[in-house]
Amino acid sequence: MPRSKAHYWFVGPALFLMFVILLLPIGIASIMSFTNYSLGNSGAEFIGLENYEKIFTRSTYEKMFGATFRYVFVVVPLSVGLGLGAALLINSTKRFGDLYKTIYFLPVMAALIAMAIVWEFAFHPTIGIVNSTLERGCGTFLEVWGWYAHGCERGFPLWLTDRDYAIWTVAFIGVWQGFGFNMVLYLAGLTSVPRELYQAAEMDGAKSAWDRFRLVTWPMLGPTTVFVVTISFIRSFQVFDTVEAFYPQGGGPSKSVYVMMFAIYEKAIQQNLMGIGAAITVVFLAFVMFLTLVQRWLVERRVHYT
Amino acid sequence: MSDTTLSSSTAVGLPAFRFSAAETLKHVVLIFGSLIVLLPFYVMVSYSFKSPAEIMQNIGGFFGAQEAFRDDYCIKLGKDVADCMVTPVIYNYTTAFEKAPLIRYLLNGVIVTASIFFIQVLVALPCAYALAKLRFWGREAVFGLVLFCLLIPVHAIALPLYIMLAKVGLTNTYAALIIPWTISVFGIFLMRQFFMTVPDDLIDAARMDGMNEFSIIWNVMLPTAIPALLAFAIFSVVAHWNDYFWPRIVITGDRSLFTPPLGLREFKGDADGDNFGPMMATATIIVAPLIVAFLIAQRRFIEGITLSGMK
Numbered sequence: 001m002p003r004s005k006a007h008y009w010f011v012g013p014a015l016f017l018m019f020v021i022l023l024l025p026i027g028i029a030s031i032m033s034f035t036n037y038s039l040g041n042s043g044a045e046f047i048g049l050e051n052y053e054k055i056f057t058r059s060t061y062e063k064m065f066g067a068t069f070r071y072v073f074v075v076v077p078l079s080v081g082l083g084l085g086a087a088l089l090i091n092s093t094k095r096f097g098d099l100y101k102t103i104y105f106l107p108v109m110a111a112l113i114a115m116a117i118v119w120e121f122a123f124h125p126t127i128g129i130v131n132s133t134l135e136r137g138c139g140t141f142l143e144v145w146g147w148y149a150h151g152c153e154r155g156f157p158l159w160l161t162d163r164d165y166a167i168w169t170v171a172f173i174g175v176w177q178g179f180g181f182n183m184v185l186y187l188a189g190l191t192s193v194p195r196e197l198y199q200a201a202e203m204d205g206a207k208s209a210w211d212r213f214r215l216v217t218w219p220m221l222g223p224t225t226v227f228v229v230t231i232s233f234i235r236s237f238q239v240f241d242t243v244e245a246f247y248p249q250g251g252g253p254s255k256s257v258y259v260m261m262f263a264i265y266e267k268a269i270q271q272n273l274m275g276i277g278a279a280i281t282v283v284f285l286a287f288v289m290f291l292t293l294v295q296r297w298l299v300e301r302r303v304h305y306t
Numbered sequence: 307m308s309d310t311t312l313s314s315s316t317a318v319g320l321p322a323f324r325f326s327a328a329e330t331l332k333h334v335v336l337i338f339g340s341l342i343v344l345l346p347f348y349v350m351v352s353y354s355f356k357s358p359a360e361i362m363q364n365i366g367g368f369f370g371a372q373e374a375f376r377d378d379y380c381i382k383l384g385k386d387v388a389d390c391m392v393t394p395v396i397y398n399y400t401t402a403f404e405k406a407p408l409i410r411y412l413l414n415g416v417i418v419t420a421s422i423f424f425i426q427v428l429v430a431l432p433c434a435y436a437l438a439k440l441r442f443w444g445r446e447a448v449f450g451l452v453l454f455c456l457l458i459p460v461h462a463i464a465l466p467l468y469i470m471l472a473k474v475g476l477t478n479t480y481a482a483l484i485i486p487w488t489i490s491v492f493g494i495f496l497m498r499q500f501f502m503t504v505p506d507d508l509i510d511a512a513r514m515d516g517m518n519e520f521s522i523i524w525n526v527m528l529p530t531a532i533p534a535l536l537a538f539a540i541f542s543v544v545a546h547w548n549d550y551f552w553p554r555i556v557i558t559g560d561r562s563l564f565t566p567p568l569g570l571r572e573f574k575g576d577a578d579g580d581n582f583g584p585m586m587a588t589a590t591i592i593v594a595p596l597i598v599a600f601l602i603a604q605r606r607f608i609e610g611i612t613l614s615g616m617k
Contacts, residue, residue, distance in 0.1 A: 014494060025466035
């Protein structure tokens with residue numbers, strides 16, 4: 001069919017850019033991760049696995065993995081769960097569905113760096129709206145809850161500067177920002193569930209809403225869930241904006257918020273330790289690509305790109 | 307919108323005006339969620355209206371009293387006190403524009419996001435067309451490579467990209483902000499899937515009419531692909547307007563190259579207590595364009611972002 005060599009011109013630029021911008025950097029990072037390279041130095045020494053050894057033995061990096069995994073394992077289940085919950089609720093109410101959908105999607109559109117700065121004010125211990133709102137609840141039934149009573153007596157937490165709370169507060173913002181995205185994906189998934197299935201399930205004795213969810217909705221949402229979970233993993237692994245906005249000097253109280261993306265930035269860009277930065281990059285890439293491959297494998301048993 | 311999924315079985319078949327406990331409960335939950343989601347937006351817009359004193363004491367409701375207050379910086383410049391009385395909302399927004407070259411930042415944002423999208427389309431569209439409609443040796447391999455590249459999160463390879471750009475002396479240029487995003491494998495993938503659905507007859511007819519492959523892409527395929535292209539445009543613009551990580555790495559000194567998120571960050575860096583108002587005004591200005599566009603064309607936006615969730 002090709003009467004010309006046009007396809008070279010069509011595919012060529014894209015191929016070139018793919019190699020230079022996506023594949024070559026992976027190669028460079030892999031090689032550099034075995035060296036002690038730093039920008040500006042003429043040469044670099046080959047130091048073998050030393051960088052990787054550091055990453056897997058030193059306590060700084062232990063904290064890095066700790067912070068990253070804490071963040072990821074809070075944000076992924078909560079943002080997926082809340083996304084699904086919101087989608088189901090919105091799908092089942094008769095009114096205002098579009099309004100809720102719009103509201104919940106707003107954070108996805110807003111620049112996270114801007115919202116991080118706003119949240120920092122909201123969490124401010126003295127002038128922030130969060131603690132002042134909590135204080136208003138003092139003296140009411142809420143004090144039955146031990147944590148709340150303690151807060152009323154001794155003051156509520158310094159959310160962002162207390163090392164026991166910092167990572168969870170940052171994760172909360174991650175959930176706040178991301179669950180609307182998952183909600184939209186689930187809403188799209190729900191529209192593709194055939195109505196007949198519910199009728200069939202009802203005839204087979206699935207009377208309660210829970211039964212219908214368990215027997216029809218949830219299985220039908222399987223592919224959506226695989227996709228949503230993977231996307232959430234990849235996005236939360238890459239958290240950076242909030243961490244850098246709150247803790248420009250590195251990692252938060254006791255390095256409890258020292259996530260991987262920030263570690264790469266700090267080591268390689270700020271401290272010019274390119275070798276170790278490259279090694280973290282490689283580890284990071286391995287995580288993300290592994291997750292995506294698992295997802296591909298799970299989904300491709302149903303879908304084929306033809 | 308379908309209302310079958312969870313509608314409580316007691317409500318089925320009953321007149322709509324009947325009070326339903328389940329329905330009410332759902333709205334209570336959804337409204338509570340909305341309040342938490344909207345809280346920072348409320349804080350941001352509200353603080354951008356208020357005077358420093360009102361912010362510090364957390365008074366004044368949403369809009370603040372809008373009572374004129376004394377601008378100390380203006381006094382320092384040696385002006386008359388009477389001339390230095392300012393209305394909070396005006397003070398906050400003018401300071402936002404005066405203290406930093408905010409217009410410049412916004413312009414940079416537009417230049418960078420527009421260039422990225424334009425080049426992405428220029429590169430991706432022909433490639434997608436070739437992968438979907440031309441038969442040539444190595445096509446499957448190229449497509450396989452596209453699928454593989456979909457696995458790579460560009461932010462994760464920021465470090466080697468930064469080194470490459472530094473080596474050729476491109477850091478602190480527009481090029482550094484744009485080049486890493488010129489290739490969108492997702493764009494290629496999306497467009498290819500779309501082109502697959504275009505009938506071959508259409509292309510054959512165009513060839514009969516004597517059109518060459520280039521004009522087929524731009525005159526035949528492009529117009530049919532507008533919906534997909536629009537979805538991709540929304541994704542691309544939202545991602546790059548809001549991006550903070552990459553500009554933070556490659557733009558280190560030159561203020562005149564700052565994108566809006568960087569400009570806001572810098573504002574935060576030297577903000578003392580009195581600058582909360584102007585800072586919130588800056589944040590509002592940066593967040594507003596996309597939010598307003600979203601409110602106007604929600605369906606399109608959600609479509610675009612959902613499609614691009616693939617990335």
